[in-house]
Amino acid sequence: MIKLVDVIKNYAIGENEIPALRNINLHIAKGEYVSIMGPSGSGKSTLMNILGCLDTPSSGHYFFKGTDVSILNDDQLSAMRNSEIGFVFQNFNLLPRLNSLQNVELPLIYAGMPAAERKKRALEALERVGLSGRLDHKPGELSGGQRQRVAIARALVTHPGILLADEPTGALDSKTGVEIMALFQELHDEGNTIILITHEAEIADYAHRNIFIKDGMIHSDKCRVVSD
Amino acid sequence: MQLDENIKLALSGVSDHKFRSFLTMLGIIFGVASVITMLSIGEGAKREAIAKYQDLGVNNIIVREKNLSDNELEEVRARFSQGLSLQDAEVIREILPGVNQVASQAEIATEVKYADKSVKSTVVGVSAGYLEMMNYTLKSGEFIQESQYNSRMKVCVLGAGVATLLFAQTDPIGQMVKIDDQWMEVVGVLASKTLFTETVGELAARDLNTDVYLPLSTFLNRFTREKELSNEIQQITVQVENSATIVQASQLVNEILKRRHFNNEDYNIVVPYELLKQEEKERQIYNFLLGAIAAISLLVGGIGIMNIMLATVMERTREIGIRRSIGARKADIMSQFVAEAVAISITGGLIGVVLGVSLSLIVSFFTDVSTCIRLYSIVIAFAFSVIVGICFGYLPAKNAANLKPVDSIRYE
Numbered sequence: 330m331i332k333l334v335d336v337i338k339n340y341a342i343g344e345n346e347i348p349a350l351r352n353i354n355l356h357i358a359k360g361e362y363v364s365i366m367g368p369s370g371s372g373k374s375t376l377m378n379i380l381g382c383l384d385t386p387s388s389g390h391y392f393f394k395g396t397d398v399s400i401l402n403d404d405q406l407s408a409m410r411n412s413e414i415g416f417v418f419q420n421f422n423l424l425p426r427l428n429s430l431q432n433v434e435l436p437l438i439y440a441g442m443p444a445a446e447r448k449k450r451a452l453e454a455l456e457r458v459g460l461s462g463r464l465d466h467k468p469g470e471l472s473g474g475q476r477q478r479v480a481i482a483r484a485l486v487t488h489p490g491i492l493l494a495d496e497p498t499g500a501l502d503s504k505t506g507v508e509i510m511a512l513f514q515e516l517h518d519e520g521n522t523i524i525l526i527t528h529e530a531e532i533a534d535y536a537h538r539n540i541f542i543k544d545g546m547i548h549s550d551k552c553r554v555v556s557d
Numbered sequence: 558m559q560l561d562e563n564i565k566l567a568l569s570g571v572s573d574h575k576f577r578s579f580l581t582m583l584g585i586i587f588g589v590a591s592v593i594t595m596l597s598i599g600e601g602a603k604r605e606a607i608a609k610y611q612d613l614g615v616n617n618i619i620v621r622e623k624n625l626s627d628n629e630l631e632e633v634r635a636r637f638s639q640g641l642s643l644q645d646a647e648v649i650r651e652i653l654p655g656v657n658q659v660a661s662q663a664e665i666a667t668e669v670k671y672a673d674k675s676v677k678s679t680v681v682g683v684s685a686g687y688l689e690m691m692n693y694t695l696k697s698g699e700f701i702q703e704s705q706y707n708s709r710m711k712v713c714v715l716g717a718g719v720a721t722l723l724f725a726q727t728d729p730i731g732q733m734v735k736i737d738d739q740w741m742e743v744v745g746v747l748a749s750k751t752l753f754t755e756t757v758g759e760l761a762a763r764d765l766n767t768d769v770y771l772p773l774s775t776f777l778n779r780f781t782r783e784k785e786l787s788n789e790i791q792q793i794t795v796q797v798e799n800s801a802t803i804v805q806a807s808q809l810v811n812e813i814l815k816r817r818h819f820n821n822e823d824y825n826i827v828v829p830y831e832l833l834k835q836e837e838k839e840r841q842i843y844n845f846l847l848g849a850i851a852a853i854s855l856l857v858g859g860i861g862i863m864n865i866m867l868a869t870v871m872e873r874t875r876e877i878g879i880r881r882s883i884g885a886r887k888a889d890i891m892s893q894f895v896a897e898a899v900a901i902s903i904t905g906g907l908i909g910v911v912l913g914v915s916l917s918l919i920v921s922f923f924t925d926v927s928t929c930i931r932l933y934s935i936v937i938a939f940a941f942s943v944i945v946g947i948c949f950g951y952l953p954a955k956n957a958a959n960l961k962p963v964d965s966i967r968y969e
């Protein structure tokens with residue numbers, strides 16, 4: 330499903346080029362549950378942004394479902410983000426003036442879906458994350474865990490099949506974090522591919538495959554057999 | 558993204574910050590309001606001017622005797638000038654090409670009496686075609702006929718003011734009034750004229766409603782005037798067929814009269830059409846200035862919008878990043894911000910239209926400046942405000958659309 334070939338990402342700071350990713354080669358199959366760990370500044374978010382089509386590599390190729398994403402134009406990348414990828418951020422990134430329902434509907438608006446169908450799909454997604462009772466709440470009126478659920482519903486609403494989560498529990502207390510991880514577990518069981526960045530080993534343990542990144546390179550890549 | 562979603566989004570963008578949006582609109586509001594008000598004042602002035610000159614007749618050349626002092630009069634008489642005369646009128650009629658009609662009039666200021674009432678009036682002796690040439694309308698009865706003129710009948714037509722002063726209840730038609738020491742039968746009454754309180758060219762302002770009209774033949778026969786020769790008249794009105802050649806025609810009239818008056822310029826020539834054109838030209842300058850002021854105020858309004866929109870884009874970088882990350886295309890972001898700018902300018906434009914129309918009405922109500930609101934000025938002002946919104950919203954919107962998704966979503 331995802332294939333990175335010799336991906337390099339450099340950031341230009343003034344005269345200097347700072348390498349954030351050096352030669353990443355990675356293959357992730359459909360239905361996998363992958364965690365990415367690594368020290369701060371090692372390039373995890375940079376990698377995730379490339380996977381999520383928010384950013385493009387400096388060189389190398391990124392194949393998503395067989396298409397070379399690195400040659401797509403801006404509109405095509407937007408379409409990819411819209412329909413193929415669900416992105417979940419550490420700080421939720423909800424629009425503060427919209428209520429839960431409107432936030433979840435937003436990707437469907439950009440997909441050009443008619444209002445009635447949009448609402449139906451958004452309600453489904455919110456129900457899926459257990460927030461049917463908070464449709465009219467704005468993000469400011471929700472707890473951190475609830476906000477992240479809205480964000481997950483928004484990521485799911487276009488049925489992308491893959492969820493990218495950059496430290497989804499980073500801003501939550503551990504109890505709420507566990508609840509969110511349980512939700513990811515369920516979503517994975519339903520057949521979604523999940524890639525998740527985390528700093529915490531307990532969180533990484535939910536995944537079946539652990540990638541460790543250091544200095545912009547893949548340091549280790551281990552598959553685990555999950556006992557239960 | 559569909560249009561209706563875009564409009565909804567734009568309106569929510571405006572209403573999320575009502576006070577700020579209002580401040581942003583102020584430039585547009587005042588721009589549009591001032592355009593509409595100034596155009597309506599200009600239009601009002603134009604209509605007044607046109608009415609004024611139309612009353613005098615746009616196809617008419619008016620030759621009027623100069624008011625001369627006794628000394629000057631002696632001087633011109635010594636140089637053989639007979640003053641304006643019926644013969645002058647006759648010659649102009651014969652020589653001038655493209656002439657339609659020539660009317661002569663002689664005047665005397667005197668009292669007109671009926672029963673125990675009397676009113677100060679200008680008694681005007683006129684030739685038959687006078688009514689049509691001067692655009693006068695009758696209220697009742699009829700004007701002096703050719704036959705009455707030819708047989709020097711003692712009939713008269715009253716101006717509206719004279720009629721109401723002398724005849725409160727009774728119908729004036731058929732009544733006898735006494736002018737000087739002559740009894741005249743009233744055959745007609747003119748409709749009231751709103752003329753002409755301003756001096757036009759060399760024509761002194763006077764109230765035409767106090768005029769009383771007689772056949773010129775009767776007038777010259779019956780009224781003896783001091784220092785006037787018997788054939789002398791005060792005004793010759795020449796109506797030409799075509800106002801396009803009226804200036805040349807008036808020059809020719811001047812040539813004819815100069816020769817006949819032995820180079821004495823004891824008359825003035827007024828061409829209302831020429832004056833109308835002149836005033837139109839002056840108004841063009843005024844209109845141009847108006848347009849410039851309007852353009853500048855709308856420009857300033859537009860810059861105000863752009864300024865706020867640029868700040869808004871900065872402030873909403875994060876929002877833009879979020880929208881982009883869930884699939885908004887550049888075009889979606891672009892149209893969101895352009896639509897927002899247009900929503901601001903349209904709302905401002907609408908408020909400006911309301912304000913401008915009210916101002917025009919207030920001006921004409923509380924001052925004697927007359928205004929006339931034309932639909933086209935509203936349409937223009939409004940259309941301009943929309944264009945301003947699009948033009949000045951474009952750059953900020955482009956900035957917004959060109960933000961890189963990954964940078965804007967990380968923006969703190």
Ligand SMILES: Nc1ncnc2c1ncn2[C@@H]1O[C@H](COP(=O)(O)OP(=O)(O)OP(=O)(O)O)[C@@H](O)[C@H]1O
Pocket residue numbers: 340341342347348349367368369370371372373374375376
């Ligand atoms: N927009 C940018 N411009 C310049 N340098 C950048 C930019 N984004 C990231 N970097 C650099 O790239 C490197 C990798 O950053 P990245 O955000 O991927 O780290 P991370 O692994 O996600 O760290 P953390 O765990 O703290 O989130 C860092 O050295 C960072 O300074």
Ligand SMILES: [Mg+2]
Pocket residue numbers: 373374375495
């Ligand atoms: Mg990071």
